[in-house]
Amino acid sequence: MIDLYFWSTPNGYKVSILLEELELPYRVIPVHIGKGDQFKPEFLRISPNNKIPAIVDPDGPGGEPVALFESGAIMMYLAEKTGWRFLPEPMRRRYEVVQWLMFQMGGVGPMLGQAHHFRKYAPEPIPYAVDRYTNEAARLYRVIDQRLSEATYLGGDEYSIADMATYPWLRAYRWQGQDIEDYPHLKRWYLAVRARPAVQRGLAVLSEKVDRTASKPTGERWDNLFGSAQFDKRPAAE
Numbered sequence: 001m002i003d004l005y006f007w008s009t010p011n012g013y014k015v016s017i018l019l020e021e022l023e024l025p026y027r028v029i030p031v032h033i034g035k036g037d038q039f040k041p042e043f044l045r046i047s048p049n050n051k052i053p054a055i056v057d058p059d060g061p062g063g064e065p066v067a068l069f070e071s072g073a074i075m076m077y078l079a080e081k082t083g084w085r086f087l088p089e090p091m092r093r094r095y096e097v098v099q100w101l102m103f104q105m106g107g108v109g110p111m112l113g114q115a116h117h118f119r120k121y122a123p124e125p126i127p128y129a130v131d132r133y134t135n136e137a138a139r140l141y142r143v144i145d146q147r148l149s150e151a152t153y154l155g156g157d158e159y160s161i162a163d164m165a166t167y168p169w170l171r172a173y174r175w176q177g178q179d180i181e182d183y184p185h186l187k188r189w190y191l192a193v194r195a196r197p198a199v200q201r202g203l204a205v206l207s208e209k210v211d212r213t214a215s216k217p218t219g220e221r222w223d224n225l226f227g228s229a230q231f232d233k234r235p236a237a238e
Contacts, residue, residue, distance in 0.1 A: 002026040005054040010168035010202045015053045034221040072105045075161040087187030097155030100162035115176040134177035148185035
């Protein structure tokens with residue numbers, strides 16, 4: 001059984017959705033990032049960048065255990081492990097998917113994360129940052145909408161890990177200053193992905209621990225998520 005080190009974030013949901021789509025048995029190990037669990041030595045041994053998600057697969061290559069961090073790498077590993085499910089094996093088709101997965105990893109996640117931060121979490125409004133990241137969010141949405149005017153899914157005709165990686169980041173489109181009605185092809189895809197039972201199960205992981213009414217984090221929780229705790233020097237994990 002795979003151990004999934006998880007908290008309820010878009011990057012966490014990417015992997016829980018894939019595990020549900022693959023119907024692989026897994027055990028959820030909560031890593032409460034507001035309380036600083038991501039900085040514990042036992043987690044840093046698995047994820048040295050102190051980010052979720054991470055996995056430990058006791059039945060890795062050659063039958064040996066393997067630990068992985070970085071959600072994109074985890075998704076590629078799980079797809080290959082299960083016989084190239086949701087990631088085509090033929091090279092040309094595979095890299096059609098991989099390029100959109102990298103687009104999510106290098107653009108959608110980081111830029112929309114900044115839009116979330118400056119529009120919702122920043123201690124005080126910074127108009128330049130709000131405008132910059134709202135505009136960049138709109139640009140990325142247009143790229144996705146254009147792609148989905150040409151193909152059913154991001155990677156082509158078939159649903160893939162690129163779709164699973166991107167969808168969780170677009171769920172908070174209002175936080176990013178976007179109106180999904182402005183992107184008709186993206187909306188068609190968004191509703192189709194959202195309707196998948198495995199997606200709904202993946203999004204339900206740890207739902208009982210998520211406080212949707214919580215206000216802007218303060219104090220220790222702020223430091224753990226955005227502040228000084230992120231930058232503390234820590235001894236290397238043994």
